[in-house]
Amino acid sequence: MNHYPLIVIPIKAFDLAKTRLGERLSPDHRSRLAQRLCERTLSFLARHFPEHDRLVVTASASIGDLAMAHGAQVLEEPGVDGLSQAASRAAAWARRHGYESQLLIPADIVQLDEQEIRRLLASFSGGPGVVICQANDGGTNALLTAPPDAMVFHFGLDSAAAHYAEARRRALPCRVLKLKNLSFDLDTPTDLSTLEALIQGNGSETLQELKTLWTPCMTPSEMAPRAAWRTTP
Ligand SMILES: Nc1nc2c(ncn2[C@@H]2O[C@H](COP(=O)(O)OP(=O)(O)OP(=O)(O)O)[C@@H](O)[C@H]2O)c(=O)[nH]1
Numbered sequence: 001m002n003h004y005p006l007i008v009i010p011i012k013a014f015d016l017a018k019t020r021l022g023e024r025l026s027p028d029h030r031s032r033l034a035q036r037l038c039e040r041t042l043s044f045l046a047r048h049f050p051e052h053d054r055l056v057v058t059a060s061a062s063i064g065d066l067a068m069a070h071g072a073q074v075l076e077e078p079g080v081d082g083l084s085q086a087a088s089r090a091a092a093w094a095r096r097h098g099y100e101s102q103l104l105i106p107a108d109i110v111q112l113d114e115q116e117i118r119r120l121l122a123s124f125s126g127g128p129g130v131v132i133c134q135a136n137d138g139g140t141n142a143l144l145t146a147p148p149d150a151m152v153f154h155f156g157l158d159s160a161a162a163h164y165a166e167a168r169r170r171a172l173p174c175r176v177l178k179l180k181n182l183s184f185d186l187d188t189p190t191d192l193s194t195l196e197a198l199i200q201g202n203g204s205e206t207l208q209e210l211k212t213l214w215t216p217c218m219t220p221s222e223m224a225p226r227a228a229w230r231t232t233p
């Protein structure tokens with residue numbers, strides 16, 4: 001049995017991703033943003049959680065190659081069947097491969113924070129159970145299930161409440177966490193405005209780099225030094 005939770009990252013093909021940003025970003029910018037968020041996620045997990053095996057679930061061969069380049073295993077899904085189906089496929093794979101638990105993390109969290117994820121992992125005391133990190137919009141931005149297939153997945157609108165109800169229905173111990181960074185995923189134009197304000201406020205170098213993806217006139221080399229940082233009008 002593998003005691004470290006398997007980290008599961010579901011990733012939809014980039015050209016199909018971030019459709020809710022359509023009123024703000026072109027298809028090309030959406031695809032590039034989704035890809036960059038994905039690369040950041042895979043690189044972060046490989047760097048900070050090397051002791052955890054990682055499994056990327058995707059229907060995209062190129063994303064599979066990207067995953068393997070970051071040391072993750074790949075579970076190929078036949079098509080884009082939805083996040084819940086991807087999570088279920090991963091749970092079945094995890095069970096078959098001897099994992100006692102899985103931690104699903106989406107590939108669109110703006111700023112992953114090692115201490116937050118370690119706090120989430122520490123809140124799981126072993127044995128059957130569920131830990132939910134609620135997203136700002138009521139969704140689920142990280143979901144630990146032990147065993148991996150402990151319950152049916154209900155990703156979508158207000159999914160944190162749905163996952164909590166499912167865990168209770170099954171009499172599974174369940175923790176719901178609100179973690180500042182892990183609760184912020186980039187879904188809507190409002191999220192994009194929040195990110196722009198964050199960048200303007202204290203734009204860390206890594207966040208400023210994200211903005212270049214939808215501010216075509218800016219490239220990393222053209223970006224003003226942080227002290228003089230200002231957004232284009
Ligand atoms: N493997 C897989 N991953 C998915 C699927 N749907 C969403 N995801 C991933 O799950 C995470 C959260 O998904 P969403 O917030 O719905 O992201 P999105 O689908 O790009 O956004 P919208 O197109 O605006 O709904 C992201 O990492 C997505 O890539 C799916 O059908 N299969």
Ligand SMILES: O=C(O)[C@H](O)COP(=O)(O)O
Nearest residue numbers: 139140141155156159187
């Ligand atoms: O939170 C969820 O259930 C999934 O991530 C989909 O919801 P989202 O698109 O709001 O993230």
